[in-house]
Amino acid sequence: MNEESNNARGPDEIYCPSCGKPIKKEAVVCPYCGVQVKELKVSNDTNRMTPEEELSEGIRQLSGMKVFYWFVVIVISIYLVASIVLIAASSETITLEYGFGIVRYLLTAIFVFGIIVAFYIIPLVGIIKRKPFAVPFTRFILVITIFGFPIGTIIGATLWKRINHPLAKKYLHYGEK
Numbered sequence: 001m002n003e004e005s006n007n008a009r010g011p012d013e014i015y016c017p018s019c020g021k022p023i024k025k026e027a028v029v030c031p032y033c034g035v036q037v038k039e040l041k042v043s044n045d046t047n048r049m050t051p052e053e054e055l056s057e058g059i060r061q062l063s064g065m066k067v068f069y070w071f072v073v074i075v076i077s078i079y080l081v082a083s084i085v086l087i088a089a090s091s092e093t094i095t096l097e098y099g100f101g102i103v104r105y106l107l108t109a110i111f112v113f114g115i116i117v118a119f120y121i122i123p124l125v126g127i128i129k130r131k132p133f134a135v136p137f138t139r140f141i142l143v144i145t146i147f148g149f150p151i152g153t154i155i156g157a158t159l160w161k162r163i164n165h166p167l168a169k170k171y172l173h174y175g176e177k
Helices: 002-007 049-088 096-128 134-148 152-162 166-171
Strands: 012-015 022-024
Touching: 049 096, 049 134, 049 152, 049 166, 096 134, 134 152
Parallel strands: none
Antiparallel strands: 012 022
16 A cells, blocks of 8 residues: 555656656655756856956955045044144244254154054055055954944954955955965
């Protein structure tokens, strides 16, 4: 009786070529013996990108990075100029000793702000010139950004995903030998 129920085939069933038991027409593998019954159909709609599209996607991923770096460079430069103007405006009567103190402070401020701006300009130039060192240097700057700014975590996480995008790395020739 059990043999008859196994061999009774319904309208939406086929027989397994290995074990001979009825299985669903949609089945790719026989549930009884594990033999592959038919090919798995894969849609031909796989979206292959042309090299030009890959290049433009890599550029698009890195555009947010460039905008952020230019924004930081401009903000730091404005802060430096504003501090210089405020120091010069507050020192109306400069004695000789006080004047050297202001000059010393201004040179120190220019040196410190120059180093900070350089940290942001180096990866920016690397991204613009498509250098492979831009990826690790950008990661370093993003870590500094995450700890340095109040909303740096959000900005850093977003830009971290963009710099790790495979097409962005391909655009920057990162990992090539």
